[in-house]
Amino acid sequence: MRVLILSDIHSNLEAFQSILYDADSKGGFDEIWSLGDLVGYGPDPSECIKLIRQYKGKSVAGNHDLAAVGELELEAFNPYAKAAIEWTTSRLNKDEKAFLKNLPLTLEVEDFTVVHGSPRDPIWEYLVTPQSAAANFNHFSTLRCLVGHSHIPFICRPKHETAVFHDFPLDEPLNLGSERLIINPGGVGQPRDGDPRTNYMIYQSKDAIISHHRVEYDIPKTQKKMADRGLPKYLVDRLAHGR
Ligand code: ZN
Numbered sequence: 001m002r003v004l005i006l007s008d009i010h011s012n013l014e015a016f017q018s019i020l021y022d023a024d025s026k027g028g029f030d031e032i033w034s035l036g037d038l039v040g041y042g043p044d045p046s047e048c049i050k051l052i053r054q055y056k057g058k059s060v061a062g063n064h065d066l067a068a069v070g071e072l073e074l075e076a077f078n079p080y081a082k083a084a085i086e087w088t089t090s091r092l093n094k095d096e097k098a099f100l101k102n103l104p105l106t107l108e109v110e111d112f113t114v115v116h117g118s119p120r121d122p123i124w125e126y127l128v129t130p131q132s133a134a135a136n137f138n139h140f141s142t143l144r145c146l147v148g149h150s151h152i153p154f155i156c157r158p159k160h161e162t163a164v165f166h167d168f169p170l171d172e173p174l175n176l177g178s179e180r181l182i183i184n185p186g187g188v189g190q191p192r193d194g195d196p197r198t199n200y201m202i203y204q205s206k207d208a209i210i211s212h213h214r215v216e217y218d219i220p221k222t223q224k225k226m227a228d229r230g231l232p233k234y235l236v237d238r239l240a241h242g243r
Contacts, residue, residue, distance in 0.1 A: 002028065005185050005201040005210075007035035007116075007148025009052070010064070011042030011088065012189030012239075015198040016051060018217035019188060023202060026213070031055065033109065033203075035148035035185070036062025036116030039100065040081065041235050042189050043225035045088045049096050061103035062116040062149065063123050068092065069101045072123070080232040087231060110205055113140035117149045126150045133163035133182055144181045151187030153199055153212060168212040176208040185212065190235075196242035 004023050009016050023029050032055045039045040041064070052059065064081070066072045068088045077085060092100075105122040107114040118125035118132065119139040127133055127147050136145070137158045153168045158180055168186070186199030197214040204210075219239050226236045 001030045001205045003203040003205065004029040004032045004057075005035070005146060005203055006032065006188050006199070007146075007185050008037040008062070008151050008187035008189055009034065009039075009042075009048050010037055010187070010189030011039045011045040011048050012198075012217075012222055013042075013044035013047045013051070014219075014222045015188050015217045016048055018215045019198055019200045020051075022213060022215045023200060026202065029202060032057035032059075033112075033114060033146070034059035035114060035146055036060045036103075037064045037148065037189075038062070039068050039088050039092075040064025041084045041231075043222065043229050043231060045091055046093070046096055049092075049099060053099070058107055058109060058114070059103055060107055060114055060116055060122070061100065061105055064088075065100045065103060066123065069097045071101065076124075080234050083232050084235060087229065108142055111143040111208075113142045113145045115145070115147055118147055119145055127156075127182065127184070128152065130162045130164065133165070134158060134161065136182065137163065137180060143178065144176065144183065147182060147184050148187070150184065151190055151192040152184060153186030153193065154184050156182040156184075170212055170214055173209045173211045176210055183210070186214075190239060191242040194242050196240055 067085045074082045115122040118127040118136045133156045155166045185201040223236045
């Protein structure tokens with residue numbers, strides 16, 4: 001089986017479509033695993049929900065998904081995120097809200113635990129420091145764990161009492177072997193590692209091989225939609241910088 005792994009689509013239809021097109025051109029995929037935050041920030045929440053539901057696959061909930069359906073306090077978000085969530089809530093129909101509300105916080109699929117933030121705090125924790133990574137290796141029982149939330153792609157390995165983060169080389173198939181790993185595919189709809197291109201991974205289950213890919217997409221088109229819909233300028237601008 002070939003799996004398209006992605007995270008943090010954030011209502012960015014152009015980025016999501018570019019990934020689907022690119023993944024198709026690289027041999028296709030059988031299903032999608034989404035690591036949360038389908039909505040929030042971007043201009044096309046309903047369209048992104050509709051599109052992902054056309055594919056076989058599995059999704060977990062992210063903090064923006066739950067906030068958009070009233071399951072989390074908006075006070076926990078910064079003013080830009082909060083404004084985008086309020087706008088998102090106003091756009092979603094009943095069926096789309098029910099879909100987001102019913103997403104699980106954690107899934108175990110094959111050798112992976114799948115969460116949005118971290119295995120010990122699936123909603124809020126940003127797994128970005130060696131300390132937090134090392135602690136989190138004790139919070140899942142599968143061989144590997146997939147996380148999103150920080151919008152930064154990495155592979156993380158445990159090392160003695162701590163953990164080491166590695167860059168995820170592009171377009172190079174990596175054999176995962178039998179190591180314990182925490183992997184982040186990076187963000188689809190709002191990359192934050194200084195590279196504005198969108199991110200995804202392909203996992204081939206037969207040989208346990210994973211590859212990381214980045215694609216350009218029509219950023220000005222997404223930005224124009226955001227501006228037309230009155231979403232905060234700060235969120236519009238940051239798409240071009242990937243920060
Ligand atoms: Zn996110």
